[in-house]
Amino acid sequence: MEVGAVVCLPRLSRVAVCGGTHGNELSGVYLVRELLKVKKKVMVEEEEESVSVVIVLSNPRATQQCHRYIDTDLNRCFTHATLNGPLSDTTPYEIVRSRELNTLLGPKGSSQAVDLVCDLHNTTANMGMCFITYSDCDWICLHIFRHLQMEIPDIPMRFIHFDVSNKESYSLDSVGKHGFAMEIGPQPHGVVRSNIYTAMKGGVQHMLDWVRLFNSGKMFKGGFVDVFTMVKHIDYPRDSVTHNITAVIHPHLQDRDFCLLHPEDPLFQTFSGETLRYKGNEPLYPFFINECAYYEKGIALSLARKKRVMIPPIQVETS
Amino acid sequence: MEQVSFPPLSSVVICGGTHGNEMTGVYLVREMQKQKVDKVGSVSINAVMSNPRAVEACTRYTETDLNRCFTDALLSSPITDSTPYEVRRAQELNAQLGPKGSNKAVDMLIDLHNTTSNMGLCLIFDSIDYVTLHIFKYLQSKIPSVPVRSLLLEKPPSEAYSLDSVGKHSFSIEVGPQPNGVVRADIFNIVKEAVDHTIGFLQEFNRGGTFEGGEVEAFTVVKSVDYPRDPMTGEITAAIHPQLQDNDFKLLKRGDPMFLSFTGETVKYEGEELYPLFVNECAYYEKKIAFHLAQKLTHKFPSIRVKKD
Numbered sequence: 001m002e003v004g005a006v007v008c009l010p011r012l013s014r015v016a017v018c019g020g021t022h023g024n025e026l027s028g029v030y031l032v033r034e035l036l037k038v039k040k041k042v043m044v045e046e047e048e049e050s051v052s053v054v055i056v057l058s059n060p061r062a063t064q065q066c067h068r069y070i071d072t073d074l075n076r077c078f079t080h081a082t083l084n085g086p087l088s089d090t091t092p093y094e095i096v097r098s099r100e101l102n103t104l105l106g107p108k109g110s111s112q113a114v115d116l117v118c119d120l121h122n123t124t125a126n127m128g129m130c131f132i133t134y135s136d137c138d139w140i141c142l143h144i145f146r147h148l149q150m151e152i153p154d155i156p157m158r159f160i161h162f163d164v165s166n167k168e169s170y171s172l173d174s175v176g177k178h179g180f181a182m183e184i185g186p187q188p189h190g191v192v193r194s195n196i197y198t199a200m201k202g203g204v205q206h207m208l209d210w211v212r213l214f215n216s217g218k219m220f221k222g223g224f225v226d227v228f229t230m231v232k233h234i235d236y237p238r239d240s241v242t243h244n245i246t247a248v249i250h251p252h253l254q255d256r257d258f259c260l261l262h263p264e265d266p267l268f269q270t271f272s273g274e275t276l277r278y279k280g281n282e283p284l285y286p287f288f289i290n291e292c293a294y295y296e297k298g299i300a301l302s303l304a305r306k307k308r309v310m311i312p313p314i315q316v317e318t319s
Numbered sequence: 320m321e322q323v324s325f326p327p328l329s330s331v332v333i334c335g336g337t338h339g340n341e342m343t344g345v346y347l348v349r350e351m352q353k354q355k356v357d358k359v360g361s362v363s364i365n366a367v368m369s370n371p372r373a374v375e376a377c378t379r380y381t382e383t384d385l386n387r388c389f390t391d392a393l394l395s396s397p398i399t400d401s402t403p404y405e406v407r408r409a410q411e412l413n414a415q416l417g418p419k420g421s422n423k424a425v426d427m428l429i430d431l432h433n434t435t436s437n438m439g440l441c442l443i444f445d446s447i448d449y450v451t452l453h454i455f456k457y458l459q460s461k462i463p464s465v466p467v468r469s470l471l472l473e474k475p476p477s478e479a480y481s482l483d484s485v486g487k488h489s490f491s492i493e494v495g496p497q498p499n500g501v502v503r504a505d506i507f508n509i510v511k512e513a514v515d516h517t518i519g520f521l522q523e524f525n526r527g528g529t530f531e532g533g534e535v536e537a538f539t540v541v542k543s544v545d546y547p548r549d550p551m552t553g554e555i556t557a558a559i560h561p562q563l564q565d566n567d568f569k570l571l572k573r574g575d576p577m578f579l580s581f582t583g584e585t586v587k588y589e590g591e592e593l594y595p596l597f598v599n600e601c602a603y604y605e606k607k608i609a610f611h612l613a614q615k616l617t618h619k620f621p622s623i624r625v626k627k628d
Contacts, residue, residue, distance in 0.1 A: 033554065034581045066604075124498040188435045188498030190601040194558040194579045201581075244349065248504040269504045271350040292500040295377075 007139055008317040011215045012115040012178070016054040016105050017204055019120040021075050021172050022293070023062025024189040027197045028120030031204065032057050050215040053208065054114065058101060058172060061093060066190050068293055069094055075119075079170045083108060101172065108175045109166070116140065117176035118207055120200060123185035124292045126255040128156030129199055132181040134169050136161040136227045140178045142311045143220050147210045148203055155199050158258055160287065160304065161229045182207075186255075189292055219315040228258070228285055228304035235298040237268060237276065246270055249290045249300060257287045261303070268300070320532055320621035323449055327525045327625050328426040328488065332365045332416050333514060335431045337386050337482050338602070339373025342502040343494060343510045344431030359518050361525040369412060369430070369482060372404060377500050379602055380405055386430075389484050391477040394419060409482075417485040420476060428486025429517060431510060434495035435601045436610075437565040439466035440509055443491040444537075445479040447471070450488045452620045453530045454520055455537075461516045465509055468568060469537040470596065470613070496565070499601055524625055532622040538568070538594055538613035545607040547578055547586060556580055559599045559609060567596045571612065578609070 017035060019028030035055045057063060059074045071092035077083075082095060083102050106113045129152075131145045145159050160183075166174070173179030182203055187196045214220070236245035247268035253261070261267075262283045268276040284303035288294060333351060335344025351366035358364065368374060370385045381404050388394075388409035398407055417424045427450075432443075440462065442455050452469075459467045470493075476484065483489035492513055497506045524530070546555035557578035558564075563571070571577075571588050578586040593612035597603060600610075 030555075030558075030581055124501050186498075188496075188501075188601055190499060190604070191435050191599055192555075192558045193599070194561045194564060197558055197581065198561075198579075245346075245502075248346075248502050248507060251504040251508070254503060254505065269508075271346055271507070272354070290501055290503065292498055295500070 006219060006313045006315050008315055009140060010115070011316045012051060012140070012211050013215075014052050014054065014114040015116045015118065015208065015211055016056055016114045016176060017118050017120070018056045018058045018101075018172055020060070020063040021058040021119055022068045022073075022121065022189075023059050023064070024066050024068050025120070025122035025187075026066075026190065026192040027122050027184060027187060027200045029057070029063050030192055030197060031120060031200055034201075035204075049212075051208070051211050054105065056101070056104070058119070059094065059097060061097075068189070074098060075171045077170070078102070078108065078172055078174050080108065080167060082170075098172075102175055106175045114176045115178060116211065117173045117179035118204065119171070119173045119179070119181045120204070121181050121183040122187045122189070122196065123183055123288065124188055125185050125257055125287065125289050127183060127185045127257045127287055128158065129203060130158045130160050130183045130287070132160045132162065132173075132183055133179070134162055134164050134166070134174060136163075136229065136307075136309055138178055139311055139314050140214075141180045142225050142309065143214075143314055144180075144207050144210050146223060146225055146311065147220070148206050151206045152199070152202055156258075158287075159225055159227050161227050163229055214314075214316055217316055217318070219313055222311055222313040224308050224310050226306055227309045228287065228306050230302055230304050231284060233299040233302050234267070236295070236300045237270070245295070247274075247276060250275060253286065253301075254290060257289050258285050260284070261286045320619060322529070322532075322622045322624065324624055324626040325450060326426075327361065328450070328521045329361060329525065330363050330365070330425045331427045331429065331518065331521060332367055332425045332486065333429050333431065334367045334369045334482055336371070336374040337369040337430055338379045338384075338432065339370050339375070340377050340379055340499040341431070341433035341497075342500065343433050343497065343507050345374050346502055346507065347431060347510060347514070360522040362518055362521045364518065365425075367412070367416070370405065370408060372408075379499070385409060386482055387480045389413070389419065389482055390480045391419070393480075412482065413485055419485045425486045426488060427521065428483050428489035429514065430481070430483040430489070430491040431514075432491055432493045433497045433499070433506065434493055434597060435498060436567050436597050436599060437496045438493060438567045438596060439468065439495075440513060441493045441596075442467070442469045443472065443483075443493055444469060445472050445474050445476075445481070445484050445489075447618065447620075448488055449620045449623050451490045452535060452618065453623055454490070454517055456533060456535050457520050457530070458513055458516055459535075462509070462512055466568070469535065471537045471539050471616075471618075473539060524623075527625055527627070529622055529624045532620050534617050534619045536615050536617050538596060538615055540596075540611045540613045541593060543608045543611050544577070546604070546609045547580065555604070557584075557586060560585060563595065563598060563610075565598070567598050567610075568594050571595045
């Protein structure tokens with residue numbers, strides 16, 4: 001690809017903003033509620049809009065109970081297999097719901113799917129604002145990220161890539177033609193922090209502004225984005241009988257998401273006070289350090305490699 | 320003030336998991352049970368997991384808040400099939416560690432809690448008790464790494480509703496900020512230090528050491544403030560303002576920002592100067608408390624020593 005050659009992409013006519021995919025991640029819950037209120041007031045102007053925005057409260061039952069999920073994690077229910085398998089009386093609530101969302105915003109993989117899904121999340125980890133996607137070459141998501149970096153310079157922002165094929169992609173944001181999770185922390189689950197809510201509100205606003213600019217024909221210059229690609233997860237040390245954790249994230253690692261972790265750096269502190277060290281071969285970037293919801297998934301932290309991705313200039317296709 | 324003497328404090332119970340998602344206490348109790356800690360010098364120690372079902376589900380409670388089930392009324396209410404799990408559990412704990420108010424109750428009960436609020440290390444007392452005030456002063460001197468404060472609830476024993484009202488002398492150790500369901504090493508280390516120093520104090524006390532009297536400042540809750548809410552849905556319409564967030568124990572004055580609405584408006588505090596605490600505590604959203612407001616009072620207390628037979 002020649003640097004400088006403009007890539008033309010179809011307009012983004014329909015964008016979905018989803019919150020409450022995990023019912024206790026409250027910034028997204030309250031932002032979606034607020035956007036729905038505002039939407040009711042501005043319904044008349046929608047025809048003049050270049051983009052139609054769908055606002056969705058993804059998991060209403062879990063939100064109502066302020067739980068991450070009722071039966072199973074909704075944000076793992078969007079694989080093609082789960083979306084198309086058989087339903088029965090005992091099908092978990094979230095699987096029933098994932099199909100409803102797939103009908104509303106998809107079908108995943110089809111030409112009727114919304115152009116962009118922005119799924120709002122919070123984490124107890126000190127991650128600042130992160131975009132999480134399945135691709136390191138989706139120019140739409142990468143340009144939106146770059147735009148937010150420039151518009152909101154006082155919030156640390158990172159782009160995380162999970163190298164998972166489309167066939168295996170499992171999260172809500174994989175339903176749209178383009179999609180990403182907007183993950184902001186630290187915020188305890190069940191709590192809304194004003195600074196986190198404001199950051200999320202700003203992020204969504206700037207994203208929608210970018211979409212309108214893109215649709216109007218503006219050319220966005222190329223550049224580069226540092227992309228963190230997930231390499232592996234590390235679980236807590238656990239008791240072999242009870243499976244309870246026997247150590248905590250070490251104080252020197254706690255809150256140091258995206259600070260390079262070197263072999264032999266402190267990793268865990270046991271409850272009896274011992275330090276356990278990182279035994280990997282290469283320095284990697286830790287993230288999702290001490291995320292509440294990941295204890296049950298066997299993840300104390302995730303580790304990523306960083307690479308610089310050159311992004312081309314892009315402009316909307318003119319038919 | 321004249322010196323006061325007390326019988327030896329030989330039996331201590333450390334309780335964790337009274338709220339099943341406040342993880343420091345859960346893991347400290349598990350560790351103490353694993354190490355089979357049962358005696359340190361003159362002090363016999365028992366580590367108890369207060370709400371095992373809630374701990375298993377990593378939730379605050381299963382049916383009702385266990386830490387509101389220790390009033391005299393609830394402790395003596397008849398058990399039926401429909402009695403909530405936590406009410407039954409409270410009665411079990413009262414039988415095991417109490418009975419509350421009787422001579423058989425443990426000498427000291429320390430109940431471990433976490434909060435999502437930025438409260439540092441806070442000791443919570445039901446009433447003025449010279450032994451626990453001395454422990455508070457002792458911990459303040461021994462733990463310089465975090466602010467150590469106290470909250471006095473001023474509840475008469477019959478109305479005292481929390482687990483720590485069961486022991487002859489008791490207090491809660493409340494440490495934050497820590498998200499529910501998460502265990503942070505720095506918070507764990509502080510709580511362990513506080514428990515270890517408390518046991519050290521008790522040993523020295525039992526040996527016959529004299530602890531000089533003095534005075535301490537304690538906070539007493541005057542009122543609570545709820546979030547602004549939508550009158551139709553009851554949902555909150557604002558979050559704690561960034562200038563109040565994490566500023567527990569910093570004097571809140573008339574005109575100071577209190578809430579920032581989701582549409583960007585600031586709501587200011589219009590009351591008398593008071594100290595906010597439990598600012599943005601997760602579990603209090605459902606109790607309709609955005610924060611408590613307290614006054615700070617000085618309490619004098621005499622020197623104490625163990626009663627000699």
